[in-house]
Amino acid sequence: MPAVYDSLGVRFLYPENWTLDDGTDDEAGPDEKQNSVSIYSPGGAFWSLAIYPPNQTPTDLAAEVMRALRGEYQDMDVATVTEAVEGQDLVGYDMNFIYLDLTNTASVRALHTPRATYVVYYQSEDRELAEIKAVFDAMLASFLREIG
Template sequence: MSIQTYDEQGLRFEYPPDWVLEETEDGSVRTVAVQAPDGLGFAVIQTDDSRPDPAEIADAALQAMRDDYPELDAQPVLETINDHAATGHDLEFVTLDMTNAASIRCFRTPRRTILVLGQWSDMGDAELPDQVREVVRSIEETE
């Protein structure tokens, strides 16, 4: 299986070659999003050079999801991503009659705080959850 590699401004991760990549920047915050061609799975990686507290950022992301999906189920999660202790939440919710799952992960490095939101729908390909998780697990800081 071939893979695309994003490697810009001290951030590197891998994603499926047919996914679409988009980048935006707003002050100290840079956002890179990759999305499956059918739109049923994606990952959004946000870096903030002002280094806010990861738990606060993960909780704010959870609250934003709750605002959109009041019925969502959430479980707190701790995970290691490339030697960084990430805090976050695993989510499940229903929208447009589709069951969706999402993962929020956030960690701080000496240079920045990195927030990752991965989401996928049960209407997508069977490998979609693994593809999104692989994007998340491949994130590393390069400078």
């Protein structure tokens, strides 16, 4: 039975055996206030949702995430992604890098609605990703159905 996250004005399903970390960034200014939630798998992978004011652009936010990761992993491979999921147009990046001699994949997707701009980010070591990519996709679809 999946657990339900219902806070910060968003709702989505996630695996009940994953760990929830719900936080807010109280130090940001009124135009920069960001609310976020992260869900962690037992194996260490995670899926995060950040909520920004609607004046933030999805393309800029996704690029900011990609640049921050590239600052950590200079040899990272990056692919630009545009896709439609549950009727929503998403922009973002798929990124692959090596950390502690293991290959990792991170993906960022962003979208704009009249209420907010949303950024979804997930990351996993590739062996675990093979098992949980469908879970990440289901969480994203669940979130997008609720805001659609």
